[in-house]
Amino acid sequence: MDLIDIGANLGHESFDHDLDAVLARARLAGVSQLVVTGASRQGAVRALELARAFPGELFATAGVHPHHAIEYTDEADAEMRALLAQPEVVAVGECGLDYHRDFSPRPAQRRAFERQLQLAVDTGKPLFLHQRDAHADFMAIMKGFDGRIGPAVVHCFTGTREECFEALDAGYFIGITGWLCDERRGQHLREFVKDIPADRLMVETDAPYLLPRTVRPMPSHRRNEPMYLPHIVEELARDRGESFEATAAATTATARAFFRLPEAG
Template identity: 55%
Template sequence: MIDIGANLTNQRFHADLDAVLERARQAGVCRIIVTGTSERASTEALALARRYPDYLRCTAGVHPHDASSWNEASAAAIAQLARQPEVVAVGECGLDYNRMFSPEREQLRCFEAQLALAAELQKPVFLHERDAHDAFFALLKQYRPALKGAVVHCFTGTLAQMREYLDLDCHIGITGWVCDERRGDDLREAVKHLPLDRLMIETDAPYLPPRHVRPKPAANRNEPMYLGAVLETVAAIRAQPAPALAAQVRGNTEAFFGLR
């Protein structure tokens, strides 16, 4: 399995990252893509990818929560980071109108700049959307023909929204949200109809630990080693054998990010 999104630069991994990676290997995770969410986090993600060149790759971008930090200097820094061979996508970028940590205008400006950068560099985009589907989709649709690829990370939307992304030839990233019986009904229904060649899986660690794993993760910290719980849940929803699904999803991921 390949975890397409883990926030390994998060301070919750600072004390035991080597152990976290070893547990992931033992659990069958053959590669992890470290998510860049700001200039600092993207710089740290690249450093991790260079520290573990046989196991990690990364993205470089600015999350909508940090869109207010986008300026000429940060844009130049992200562009320089994104040009590095260890960086396999631009992002995490997009729109988040749930908490509005950055104003809408600044989120749109930051998102559009990163879409343009991804088109220029011909690298895929690693996308974030929450409570902003219409504005997000409109801007993505404008740039999609120029993009090498696009994956909607941590998709939690409806079947109708998923079909709109599929119409733009996007991939869909599924996290432990699909394991949450309290709030994942729309997502589980959508997963039933997701074309196999557009499916990828991720943990979004340290966030969104699968609710059903036992023993429960210490301090509720998600880790890449729990990626199998996401895979098994998706396989059960789709009534497919987990090993065959894992092989398909790994192939999708390798092709999308150029990992072969």
């Protein structure tokens, strides 16, 4: 098996004590490559450190999550540009809008998002995007960069069918997480994931968050890990009406092309 987890927050403190074991379990589960999410000024530096520590296996993104938008200063912009110049950093982000929690003021979120979209224009690297309860503004800002940015994935998609297809119509990719496995919040996703074209679909754990609620046995610590990616693929394949092998192969091929990753060693 050869799976790619396109979004794992391996710089999170919960992995500090056992990262080697976490990666060993991921390999045993067939997860051959992972993209480590850089979602803050400090987090993006850490993501690059991890990618350099595990060459060919881990890769990094560099960006500032909307929760941290107020920290997106001119200095932060310069830091992101320096990080994005490194070959291990394969995408701009995590960036976007989050009106669900509003941890940063919405005007600050929009400014930080626009500046990071400009990074994608300037560097030519793909985008790793976040959107929650902000679809209209998100799409309007993205539209302003039509024809200038490269490929973009809406990571951890949780929106409606209509929002999904508006994103697909705009040319974006969709990332599916264990949210799909949440009978309280993700049931609606099961009804339309089968309609996402295979060459626009990728999978991710968003570890340590979003432990799939259908994992058995349920771990006592509740921390999500990349080793649970096959479980997400299994559920996704069932909802798409195709074999596990077909979903695994398609999502891996799409991720490898999107992030321009080498073949797994």
